[in-house]
Amino acid sequence: MSPARPASRERWRAAPRALAPALAGLVLGVAALGPALGPGFTLRxxxxxxxxPPLAWPxxxxxxxxxxxxLLAAAARVLPADLVQKAILLGIFVLAAAGAAxxxxxxxxxxxxxxxxxxxxNAYLAQRLLLGQWALLLGYAGLPWAVRxxxxGGTGRLALALLPAAAGGFQAMLVSAPAVLAVAATRPGRSWRATAAAAGVIAAYCLPWAVPALLSGASTDPAGVDAFAARADGPYGTAGSLLALGGIWNAEAEVPGQGEWPPATARLALCLAAIAAYLWAGRTRAARPAWWAGLLAAAAAGLAVALAGAYLPGLPRTLIAWWPGFGPLRDGQAYLAPLALLVAAGFGLLAARVTAPARGRRPAPVWPVAVVVLLAPVLVLPGAAWGAFGRLxxxxxxxxxxxxxxxVNDDPAPGALLSLPWGAHRAFAWNGGRVTLDPAVKMFARRVLWNDALTVGLPGGGELRVAGEDPEARAIGALLAGDGPVTAALRARGVRYVLISGPDRNRFQSRLPGGTVVHAGPELTLVRL
Structure with missing residues (x-):
């Protein structure tokens, strides 16, 4: 028998074990998304x-x-956009699971x-999914591969591993970069060269959004720190929620049943046990994986950013007032991604200890224990199943x-489209009343003017208004705040179309004398100026 055949058989036997984590991610993705994988679009x-979707630069x-x-619009030239969306969402689970393994x-x-x-x-992935932040989750899914x-080492290897974060954009890169830089700086060998190379790759991938950001004239309202600060979503306060990988600012992104005592206690205990196992594994330098210290530093820094927004809000407010580029720090809970990876790695190390056969004894069956270990993350967060009980x-x-x-897209004449009513979010009956960003923002191959300001309800009652970032939108908002006709003023600002939805369409339309109604349907009115 030739030696090639046994080697070939070994590869075939090893293939299922190598693919098992990715298959587990696929199963978990189907279980988590549930009805979101049906025909149509998931809007939340x-x-x-x-x-x-148009191939247009925002x-x-x-x-x-x-x-x-x-990138999504480019992929939608090959497959229908709703299938592209489902593939991305499932891919997040597959890539994340395989990378952590x-x-x-x-x-x-x-x-x-x-x-x-x-x-x-876990709560971090589930909450960000319920907030609709699929682009950030691309960076989350690719984070284990980037850390590895x-x-x-190797610039090409790192550039490939960071592609999901680069595709996700600014927030995906911002939650990935600290871990990558920290791991590169603490790896054995010539760490300064590795750090410089990693910084170069990150900088290159940030150019598509960093350059437009610097040229946009956008501003950031420091009040957003209070609106987007981490909050308690369980009985153990904000710090306990963050250590259990939750604590997102939006109560509507809370997983069903997440705040109840039994699952919250079990989830926090599981995360703390995983953190302890991770720290124990690094007690000696010889036993530490090359990424151990860097991931620990990045996880601690991310947790510190999240805690600062909740307990020391004056610090990020001061930074944002000094330079709007610090604006992303206001959503501090987003930076828990390295901590989530640390907890996952620690849980794997913990599983290795509790399922290892005792030395000097006859090996006992470990699968009963293994099944409990593998089901534990699901059992402590059951509300994430089936689209969070239909929320997706x-x-x-x-x-x-x-x-x-x-x-609108077939009209070659230039000019922007103004979307009314003047608010960022909608809750359509055909979408089950789920709150979603105005679809008009993504639908047209021309500039869309919309209100990017945000009103957030506060835990103690009342509301907090966070000013918008787009200077042109702020000017339009001031114009609409008055009374009387606005047709001439909108034309002067380059507006060609006004799209009006909702029950107050007649009131808005009355302020557009001289405009031509080109569509009047059950829900939408389109006026050409």
């Missing part, structure tokens, strides 16, 4: 995908959707699967949205 908060305000929306030392399957399951099923690449779903766009999209 920042997650707005439209049919036939303009106005901070370039939050650069280059993610452009790849970090766990040793070749045992159960510890690798334990890390995969926890990284693909930074620890192993897929719906078709009404036909008149497609009609209005065609009318």
């Amino acid at each position: 908060y920042d997650m707005v995908v439209v049919p036939d 303009s106005g305000g901070f370039p939050r959707s650069v280059p993610s929306d452009l 790849a970090l766990v030392p040793g070749g045992r399957l159960v510890p690798r699967l334990a890390a995969a399951v926890l990284y693909a099923w 690449a930074a620890a192993r 779903d897929a719906v078709p766009y009404p036909a008149e949205w497609r009609r209005v999209q065609a009318l």
Whole structure:
């Protein structure tokens, strides 16, 4: 028998073990998304995908959707946009699970699967998904691969591993960069060269959104620190919520049942045990993986940013007032991504200890213990299943949205589109009343003017208004705040179309004398100036 055949058989036997974490991520993704994988589009908060999205560079305000929306629009030239959305969402779970498993030392399957399951099923991922931040989650999913690449060295390897974060854009890169730089700086060997190379790759990938941001003239309201600060979503306060990988600012992004005592206690205990296992694994320098110290530093820094917004809000407010570029610090909970990876790696190390056969004894079956370990992340957060009990779903766009999209995009004349009513979010009956960003922002191949200011309800009652970032939108808002006709003023500002939705369409339309109604349907009115 030739030696090639046994080697070939060994590879075939090893393939299922190598693919198991990715398959686990796929199963968890299906279980978490549930109805969102049905026909149609999943629309919730920042997650707005439209049919036939235009290949247009976003303009106005901070370039939050650069280059993610452009890449999605390019993919939608090959597949329908709703299928692209589902592929991205499932891919996040697969990539995250496989990456976390790849970090766990040793070749045992159960510890690798334990890390995969926890990284693909935790409060951080679930809450960011319910907030619709799929672009940030691309960076989250690619983070284990980026950490691994930074620890192993090699510019090309790191550039490949950071591609998901680069596709996600500014926030995906900002939650990935600290971990990559910290791991590169603490790896054995010539760390300064590795750090410089990592910084160069990160800087190159940030150019598509950093340059437009610097040229946009966008401003950041320091009041956003209070609006977006981490909050308690369970019985253990804000710090306890953050250590359990929760604590997002928006109560509507809370996972069903997350705040109840039994699952909250079990979830916090699991995360603390995983952190302890991670720290124990690094007690001696010889036993530490190359990424151990860097990931620990990045996780501690991310937790500190999140805690600062909740307990020392004056510090980020001062920084933002000094330079708007510090604006992303206001959503401090987003920077828990390295901590989530640390907890997943620690859980894998913990699983390796509790499922290891005792020395000097006859090996006992470990699968009963392994099954409990692998199910634990799901059991402590059951509300994340099936689209968070229906909070995520897929719906078709009404036909008149497609009609209005065609009318505007087929018009070669220049000019912006103004979307009314003057608010960023909508709650359409055809979307089950779920709050979503105005789809008009993504639907048209021309500049769309919309109100990017945000009103946030405060835990003690009342509301906090965070000023918008786009200077042109602020000027339009001041114009609409008055009374009387605005047709001439809007024309002077380059507005060609006004799209009006909601029950007050007649009131808004009465302020546009001389405009031509080119569409009047059950929900939308389109006026050409």
